[in-house]
Amino acid sequence: MMNMQNMMRQAQKLQKQMEKKQAELSETTFVGKSAQELVVVTFTGDKKLVSIDYKEAVVDPDDIETLQDMTTQAINDALNQVDEATKKVMGAFAGKLPF
Numbered sequence: 001m002m003n004m005q006n007m008m009r010q011a012q013k014l015q016k017q018m019e020k021k022q023a024e025l026s027e028t029t030f031v032g033k034s035a036q037e038l039v040v041v042t043f044t045g046d047k048k049l050v051s052i053d054y055k056e057a058v059v060d061p062d063d064i065e066t067l068q069d070m071t072t073q074a075i076n077d078a079l080n081q082v083d084e085a086t087k088k089v090m091g092a093f094a095g096k097l098p099f
Contacts, residue, residue, distance in 0.1 A: 014093060017093070018090065018093050021089050021090065024045075024089075025085060025086060025089055026044055027044070028044070028045040028085065029042055029043070029044060030078045030079075030082050030085070032074040032075055032076065032077030032079070032080075033077055034069075034077070035073065037055070038055045038057060038058035038070055039055070039058060039071050039074040040052075041075050041077075042078070043075075043078045043079065043082060047082055049075075052074075054067070058070055
């Protein structure tokens with residue numbers, strides 16, 4: 001059976017590894033796109049919006065609703081990518097906990 005001191009050391013090591021992976025993830029960029037890539041958004045891994053780019057074809061003053069829908073679609077696409085990457089990276093640590 002593992003003694004308490006070894007468990008604490010292992011937990012601290014895992015914590016440092018997790019912090020490193022979280023930092024790497026937050027520096028990663030994720031690009032979300034709407035249909036036909038008319039709206040493209042970029043987020044960091046810590047869910048900070050970096051940019052929103054619109055293609056000229058989607059900018060129609062008489063149809064703001066389509067622009068809003070495509071912006072929402074692109075944002076949700078990028079955020080889903082961030083969530084999936086976070087689950088993949090951080091989920092790897094779940095089986096390594098010493099207790």
